[in-house]
Amino acid sequence: MQYELYYWPANQGRGEFVRLALEDGHADYRDVARERNGMAAMERMLEARRNAHPPFAPPFLKAGRIVIGQTANILLFLGPRLGLAPAGEAGRLWTHQLQLTIADWLVEIHDTHHPIASSLYYEQQKHEARRRAREFVKNRQPKYLGYFEQVLKSNPKGDRYLVGGRLTYADLSLFQVVAGLNYAFPRAIGRIARHYPRVISLHDRVAERPRIAAYLASKRRIPFNEQGIFRHYPELDVAR
């Protein structure tokens, strides 16, 4: 089956979590909105009147006749199909739970530069962003990183992957968050990375996977930039 991914073409955003799964899972897929006339195709799909299951927002995935929205939900669907989720129900719920915690983290990362409204420019909420970023770096960042470090440490099958002894989509997503934080908050992350050796190793291990390495070096990987979730604004990259 050829999957069709729909996501804004100018930044990695939430679409990237789906791309990483499709790439590592060696799936046949089109990144529709990046093709010619792709944006128009995406906008048609978003028109709720034409679709019994309209997505609220991109990303969404078309798989045959079904259209699936919400990043974590797409990964819940793709996981077993791409060999990126465990076989049993308990393991699948645990993988999904980790993904939903990553989703919460992403909202907090995004809101460091947009604490008032996504509809306003960064420049219109710079003052508030500074305050929010300071709180994030001080309190929330260590809480999330410490949590995933502990999950790796507590894994009865060893600390190479989050779930059991094999890679899941949650590992790919954690890789992406660490890569993004390194981009957005290099000073803040640089000062605390040594406290989270397992998380950092997982990031490095994922980056070296042959399909991921090939993807990261390709034009399919959109570079980090200041339109996405992870933005590098030096004034927000505060050391604690």
Add this chain to the structure above:
Amino acid sequence: MQYELYYWPANQGRGEFVRLALEDGHADYRDVARERNGMAAMERMLEARRNAHPPFAPPFLKAGRIVIGQTANILLFLGPRLGLAPAGEAGRLWTHQLQLTIADWLVEIHDTHHPIASSLYYEQQKHEARRRAREFVKNRQPKYLGYFEQVLKSNPKGDRYLVGGRLTYADLSLFQVVAGLNYAFPRAIGRIARHYPRVISLHDRVAERPRIAAYLASKRRIPFNEQGIFRHYPELDVAR
């Protein structure tokens, strides 16, 4: 099976979405943290060192030997067991997708009163809250309400429920959001409710279900208050 729900005892919060499913589904459950010594029991469960699948935060549900965290994930698990989800995979994914969109909405509702940090008091971010609430009421609120109105309207099985012709956990959750918005933003909601007649009817229909009506009238229902997601601060309840 007797389920054990763990959630902060002083406010409805995210635990309420699970309670509504357990109540409507007539499940045997304990609301552990509201029992004597229950908070200590919850804190032990949160200690990651003791638990191979530690939750990041409440709510979490103990079901026999497994512990499930993240509200939407708990509902994904309970849905089929309590007769609150459709039978097929596509229907379950669609129900879950709606639940995840409700989860996104909840973060935005919460952040109207806490735009800078959950760790700070409202009074410490009142100025920013006013600005964020204004943007929320003007832009985001109509987007979410309009989306769910459209989902009801597009449902090929009629506009009584979000998914197919029967109630799912997503309907219970949408009820809770509307109830919460009526509490938190009575002026803002009062002015726009007429644009979303299907959403309002769904709220009223859920409130009249015998088990839900009995639950809402019981002491098990914690009243809305200013420690939860939905808080009534008159200065944030702006008309557009």
